[in-house]
Amino acid sequence: MKVLITGVNGFIGSNIYEGLKDEFDVLGISQSSESKICKNYISCDLTDKDKLEEVIKSNNDVDIIIHCAALAHNKGNDLSKDRFMKVNYEVSKDLVDLSNKYLNLKKFIFLSTISVYGERIDKDVYVETDKCYPKSPYAIAKRKSEEYIEMNCKAPYYILRLAPVYSDTFKLNIQRRTEMKGFNYIVGNGSNKLSLCNVNNISLTVDNIIDGYVKGNEIYNMSDEKVYSFKDILDTNRISRRVVWIPAIAIKAIYTINKFYIRKQFVDENSIKLITDNIYLSEKLSEKIRLKYTLNRYL
Secondary structure (H helix, E strand, O other): OEEEEEOOOOHHHHHHHHHHOOOOEEEEEEOOOOOOOOOOEEEOOOOOHHHHHHHHHHOOOOOEEEEOOOOOOOOOOOOOHHHHHHHHHHHHHHHHHHHHHHOOOOEEEEEEEHHHHOOOOOOOEEOOOOOOOOOOHHHHHHHHHHHHHHHHOOOOEEEEEEOOEEOOOOOHHHHHHHEEOOEEEEEOOOOOEEOOEEHHHHHHHHHHHHOOOOOOOEEEEEOOOOOEEHHHHHHOOOOOOOEEEEOHHHHHHHHHHHHHHHOOHHHHHHHHHHHOOEEEOOHHHHOOOOOOEEOOEEO
16 A cells, blocks of 8 residues: 655655654645655645646656645744635645545545634634634644545545644744743633644544544544643743743733734634633544553553
8 A cells, every 4th residue: 555645845844744653655835855764755845736737747656645734823934824824724625636636535634723713702622513613723633634535536535624633852942831931820720621643543443434433524632641731741841940931811811912902823822722711522532442651651
């Protein structure tokens, strides 16, 4: 069986590759000139539809596509809405169209994001049937990709809405929530809860999808089975003995002032994340798979 991974050089794509390389014929594509990990690799600017078509057409024996490539929230020099749409939506659209045209595809796996739900001050728990209110260009492009896949992909599709991802060596999504300029901080008493996603749970899920244990043509929240408090994640990321306490009421005041006067999306999103629970239940997926990896390694 031949598997195509887009964004194979990235953090998530490379982890998925490591889990599949010994069992499948894996073709990796990315815009980098070379790959240090993937033996069967093609350098391709995915936003160039003609070049992407050449790759798909010349590899018409691909059985499964795992679409990891994307422009992240804070990467790259051009973070305009048009750029997010071009990289995160149009590439997804082209992959669907080209796979429909050239491949007898068995599965299309798309890595999306919990950001498609949008941040809401009045909501703590999100499930797959909730209505989406994406706010950022990143989230809007991902949601449009989901909708296009649902409407047009001829192969069974699997849309995984990832909670903030981490690993033993990649803790950026934890650091953002626990440290600032060399010291740790905590808002309120640290009891607010949030979902995170161990990268090994993503690889585990992809394995189970390929093996046929997960129902296709579905959207799945993808998060650790364990829900964490901010105190939990602070305990895993102590960089200083001193912890700065920030009153929750101060963040609420910032949120309110921003809502009525400043109206900056970044302030809105991040203040909501700090003063509400952000729980993205993966119960639908957990009915089929035990997502055993956590901040403390295993359940």
